[in-house]
Ligand code: 13P
């Protein structure tokens with residue numbers, strides 16, 4: 459990988475590699491065919507079967523807010539959990555189930571397995587990946603780190619086990635700003651990967667000296683500042699809530715920026731009756747449950763053009779269906795396995811993440 463640094467601190471990597479990453483993401487996107495919607499009768503059958511199987515297998519569902527609303531409800535009704543990536547990791551590690559069924563994307567399943575090597579970790583589908591994980595191959599990333607040995611390596615949780623194994627720290631969006639602020643106050647220079655929007659946001663807020671890997675979330679990158687400005691004109695009373703994977707122009711217009719759980723909390727806490735939300739639409743289920751008397755409007759994306767497959771809806775999160783959940787529990791399919799040595803190395807920065815998160819929460 460040839461590499462220079464742009465003024466912004468974003469690593470300008472080899473054009474060929476960027477094209478290869480884009481093609482790789484596209485190939486995985488083409489494979490992410492949305493599951494057929496089940497009939498009401500099928501849904502009821504799947505729900506009953508899943509409830510029975512969870513009990514029989516001593517299993518718990520650990521789900522993210524972006525997955526199917528019914529899966530989120532099942533998770534909570536059966537004693538499992540719905541949360542942001544940090545909370546999912548924590549719940550998976552602490553719960554006493556023998557089997558964890560992670561309804562989310564691949565990196566969440568891998569994190570659960572690394573933190574709970576003694577538990578069986580299943581996923582409704584192993585095809586559920588993430589554009590950030592795909593665009594940060596471990597070998598290239600490792601070379602990038604080798605070229606900057608004087609930097610502390612901080613990676614986002616949306617990465618493979620191999621990338622985490624190369625890091626000093628792992629963070630999720632809920633603690634990224636606080637951690638970098640803490641490291642920067644101690645004089646450390648940061649090498650950040652993979653999300654350039656989240657990295658640039660952290661850099662703006664903390665003023666830290668950061669080098670940024672060049673990748674993006676295909677869902678959040680579609681939110682458009684121009685359209686958002688227009689929508690704010692139409693709803694001047696609305697507060698804008700945004701996930702920090704969104705582009706800078708969108709974040710500048712936001713009244714609140716935070717992780718998915720922090721966004722849900724802000725919607726309840728803020729006095730506004732209306733909110734414009736720049737993150738995956740899966741979150742609307744929980745937003746509406748927590749604040750039933752408030753109105754939530756999806757932030758504008760690139761439009762309804764043929765290319766906009768990911769508009770406010772993660773195609774990989776969308777692969778988690780009731781049908782796949784039942785099949786997985788029935789057959790023990792889609793087990794997440796992580797190489798033992800990689801898991802040992804990745805455990806170190808993951809533990810630091812959980813300890814720092816605990817410290818932040820004052821636990
Ligand atoms: P959170 O940790 O905020 O839930 O984000 C995970 C994610 O993948 C957002 O796209």
Ligand code: SF4
Pocket residue numbers: 563587588589590616675676677678703738772773774775
């Ligand atoms: Fe990855 Fe974006 Fe999907 Fe989150 S929404 S899992 S960052 S592709």
